Amino acid sequence: MKEDLQLFDYWPYDNRPKIEWPNGARVAFWVAPNIEFYEIDPPLNPDRKPWPRSNPYVTGYSIRDYGNRVGHMRQMRLLDKYNIRGSISLSAALCDHHPEIIEMCLDRDWEFFSHGIYNTRYTYGLSEDQEREMILDAFSTIQEHTGKPPAGYLAPALSHSPHTLDLFAEVGGIYTCDLFHDDQPTPVNVRNGSKFVSVPYSLEMNDTIAYVVNKIEPRYYGKIMRENFDRLYEEGADSGTVMCIPTHNYQISCPHRIRAFEETLEYITGHSDVWITTGREIAEYYIENYYDSSREDISRKSGEAS
Template sequence: MHSDPNLYDYWPYEGRPRIKWPGGKKLAFWIAPNIEYYEWNPPPNPQRKPWPRGNPDVVGYSQRTWGNTVGHWRMMELFDKYGLRGSISLSIGLIDHHPEIIEACVERNWEFFSHGIYNTRFSYGMDEAQERAVLEDSIKSVENATGQRIRGYLAPALTHTEKTLDLIAEYDFWYTCDLFQDDQPQPLKTKAGRLVSLPYSLEVNDVIGYSVQGWSAERYADVLIRHFDQLLEEGSQSGTVMCIPLHAYLVSQPHRLRAFKRVLKHITSHNDDVWFATGSEIAEHFRDNFWDQTLADIEKRGIATGGTGFAPA
């Protein structure tokens, strides 16, 4: 018997109703630096080691420290040059450890969304009360530090429970980055709220490119440009989304930064066709303008699976 988590419906790309971005733009572009904090000696989790080389790991710890001490500032300067606002995938604990980073992002009107408390504290094994505590702490801590109400969520180290999506929808989050099923936003089936699956591609995540695939800086840049060009071409028919998820300890290394600069120069040269936005801006526009249209199209095609599962508007 076929088993499916019924988080969203199979929704074929061909023939979808058109998505239109503000100003008639073809592609919504957002860039998501992960500003993370890794604990030196985190508590063990039976389902996953926080440091694969052993716990604690001075090598891994110092590399991540470099990201916050050097890499983030180098990245921020590059974004400034091209007029880009980051959408920060934030380890909430970093607010206490590096408030100067938070202040610099606030000065630039960057967005924040939750990436859990620490990237060494996984969701595996959490009960509902613990997950609620993480979400409530995330909302309160960011609001106190920045004045922002966070609307997005990326589970720490991409770890989840079966309750995660329903809980973030209940707490009025607008988007999740934890699903990778599409190049356009899509409604998710939650018990409450209007939670959007927002494209956040693993294919162009620098962790995958550099740490998993072992790409050179030039090859990673070429992949990003090809990815962008294809989505921009398709966006002439219906609005697409491109996200570049980044980690300062990787992309901001001196030997990699100039190649990445070539990517930003290419993308920003298409200003007439690209909506440079944040995660919450894209999710809000979709929720307000295309949520109902999408559900109607799914119903019309008769492709809904396992019941609607969608919360009432």
């Protein structure tokens, strides 16, 4: 194990080359619904228990199923209302289990990025070949069911190996949501040398982190999302920023919580100069317009030869 995987270089937030989003927008705003499948009886990974009790863990399994049975339609309806195309973090096996959901998202031209096969199958302990097989399986499953290969990756249940991003870049991916080091896209160092970037996907704004880990109250979650936006919008006047709200239908779409989400979408989309977009579009736009200049600036500031 190493002190640092060297996935990204130190690159100070001040004095970076200015990012200009399309139409002069200050903030690139995207919503990333995680549409996941958790197995009721997964194999027991030696490094991480899928469920805290013996199977069947009824409440844990069933609330996640609630997300697909009940919650999905509620969130999709809100995103329709505010003209937001979701960027789905997809458990690829959901294409097999619940193709109806995939169809509805395809009809709306939503993006699908890879979130592994199941959220109960972790990267931990897999050999590099096994991890490649899993990544390729998800990649081709999504391509087959949606007509397009995924551009982005969020490792299943945020479980990684030292090679996760290298492997995803090697199968043709262009962005990752696994890094939380910045509020702007940044180049990521991958071993094949491809133009591969991190698109900010906020852990802090993630509903499951807010509700399950930090245990915050629904209306307070709405408040901090709006405050997060306010600051990124202010700073975006100088150089474009990215705001992401990662969601889960078993959290955000519960009857006592959906109001906080709706009020936040109403607030954010009520601003001019917001680019309502998807993860893929942010990655592509950044790579096309800013990747090379960012690399040069990083080299300059790290005192290395470019």
